[in-house]
Amino acid sequence: MRSPMTAAVRIWRLVLNGLAALTGRPLQRIGLSATQKPIEDVARFLVGTKFVDKNGNPDCAIINTGHFATDGPLPLRCPSPRLKR
Numbered sequence: 013m014r015s016p017m018t019a020a021v022r023i024w025r026l027v028l029n030g031l032a033a034l035t036g037r038p039l040q041r042i043g044l045s046a047t048q049k050p051i052e053d054v055a056r057f058l059v060g061t062k063f064v065d066k067n068g069n070p071d072c073a074i075i076n077t078g079h080f081a082t083d084g085p086l087p088l089r090c091p092s093p094r095l096k097r
Contacts, residue, residue, distance in 0.1 A: 021057060024057075025057060025060070025061070028041070028058075028060055029060050029061060029062075038060075038062075038063070041058040041059065041060075042058075043058045051074060051076055052069075052070065052074065055070040055072050055074050056068065056070045058070070058072070059071060059072045
């Protein structure tokens with residue numbers, strides 16, 4: 013069962029497909045997420061409607077390294093002092 017798509021996701025799908033149409037070639041799309049599930053739905057969104065087979069499977073490489081636990085909070089480093097304000 014597919015997860016429900018929000019209006020924002022549908023809009024971004026239109027934007028990405030529109031950009032690909034303007035450039036005349038497929039865009040390179042890379043997705044990183046620690047929280048989005050199911051990962052196949054995210055992949056389907058990233059590849060666009062032209063690169064999904066008749067069964068709904070995205071034509072792309074999905075690399076899932078799984079989850080890992082940490083011993084404590086991860087440090088957050090700010091690259092610019094202006095962003096700390």
